[in-house]
C-alpha cells in the first residue's frame with residue numbers, strides 16, 4: 001500500500017485540514033511555503049495522467065474549499081501536481097500541492 005493510502009487509512013498520522021468521503025487535505029511534512037497542503041483523492045490514482053474527469057470535477061470545489069479554509073483563496077496561491085519522473089513525482093498517488101501564505105517566487109526550473 002502506498003504512503004498516501006496509509007494516510008487515508010489513518011495507519012500513518014497526518015495533520016488533516018479538510019476531509020470528505022472522496023478527498024483528503026493534509027499538511028505537507030516538509031513545507032516549501034508558509035502554507036503547504038497536499039490534496040489527494042482517497043482512492044488510489046497514480047498520477048494526473050490517470051485521473052478521470054468525474055473525479056477532477058469533484059476535486060475542483062474541494063480544492064477551493066481548502067484554499068478558503070487555510071485563508072489563501074483571495075490573496076492567491078499555487079497548485080502544482082508533479083507527474084512521473086521528469087515531473088519530479090516522488091509519491092505515486094495523485095496529489096496537488098497547494099502553496100501560499102506569501103508572494104511566491106517563480107524560479108527557473110531547469
Ligand code: AMP
Pocket residue numbers: 003012014027028029030031038081082088089090091092
Ligand atoms: P511529490 O514530489 O510531488 O511526489 O511530493 C510528495 C510530497 O509528499 C513531498 O512534498 C513530501 O514532503 C510529502 N510527504 C511525504 N511523506 C509525507 C507524510 N507522511 N506526510 C505529509 N507529507 C508527506
